[in-house]
Amino acid sequence: MSLELTGVQVRIAAEPPLFQPIDLSVAPGQTATVMGRSGIGKSTLLDAIAGHLAPVFTLDGQVRLDGRDILHLPPEARRIGLMFQDAVLFPHLSVGDNLAFGLSRQTRGRVARRSAVDAALTQAGLSGMYDRDPASLSGGQRSRAALMRTLLAQPSALLLDEPFSKLDVGLRQEIRDFTFQHIRACAIPALLVTHDPQDMAAAGGPPVHLQPVRT
Numbered sequence: 001m002s003l004e005l006t007g008v009q010v011r012i013a014a015e016p017p018l019f020q021p022i023d024l025s026v027a028p029g030q031t032a033t034v035m036g037r038s039g040i041g042k043s044t045l046l047d048a049i050a051g052h053l054a055p056v057f058t059l060d061g062q063v064r065l066d067g068r069d070i071l072h073l074p075p076e077a078r079r080i081g082l083m084f085q086d087a088v089l090f091p092h093l094s095v096g097d098n099l100a101f102g103l104s105r106q107t108r109g110r111v112a113r114r115s116a117v118d119a120a121l122t123q124a125g126l127s128g129m130y131d132r133d134p135a136s137l138s139g140g141q142r143s144r145a146a147l148m149r150t151l152l153a154q155p156s157a158l159l160l161d162e163p164f165s166k167l168d169v170g171l172r173q174e175i176r177d178f179t180f181q182h183i184r185a186c187a188i189p190a191l192l193v194t195h196d197p198q199d200m201a202a203a204g205g206p207p208v209h210l211q212p213v214r215t
């Protein structure tokens with residue numbers, strides 16, 4: 001899977017576009033970074049790609065996944081995984097059931113589903129924690145569990161909106177490495193919105209700096 005944006009711009013109603021058109025090609029396993037000043041439209045760009053654009057916005061340009069135009073597809077058919085600043089797990093489900101919730105429908109049968117979740121828990125350093133209450137996890141454990149839940153859905157691409165920004169410095173590096181490692185292992189393209197140049201350097205993929213449109 002590769003992700004390609006061609007001449008992509010977002011505008012609010014009849015106003016000029018929020019940023020200059022962007023062209024970007026993200027290869028499988030690569031993480032591109034999206035930077036730009038506050039309010040320029042970074043989160044809105046991710047919403048547009050995922051198919052959750054609020055009605056007030058319009059998107060110009062093309063977004064292709066593996067060569068296929070996805071803009072006419074409903075969000076669920078795009079199969080794009082999203083991660084936000086807060087690694088949110090459902091509080092009423094155990095840690096394991098949170099991961100099982102993410103699990104793709106392609107994994108059928110109780111035994112197969114349980115073993116897929118157990119394998120993901122092990123990868124996240126959470127083995128034996130299936131029945132734990134999410135509230136009892138540390139910040140790092142919660143971040144890793146949330147990433148595994150997203151990846152178990154077998155997304156075609158991953159969009160990350162400042163997912164490391166609330167973590168303290170040491171944890172930030174650990175979770176960042178963990179995330180990029182899994183993106184490479186899953187061979188999916190990823191877009192990371194960040195204000196942190198260290199995230200950009202660690203991501204290693206092509207950087208995009210959204211520029212305002214001069215009027």
Ligand SMILES: Nc1ncnc2c1ncn2[C@@H]1O[C@H](COP(=O)(O)OP(=O)(O)OP(=O)(O)O)[C@@H](O)[C@H]1O
Pocket residue numbers: 012018036037038039040041042043044045054056
């Ligand atoms: N529902 C809405 N209606 C009108 N304008 C909106 C709506 N949602 C967002 N905006 C505006 O769209 C612009 C882009 O917002 P967006 O959240 O994408 O910026 P951002 O680059 O992610 O900012 P930050 O770095 O502060 O998170 C902002 O000017 C914001 O005020």
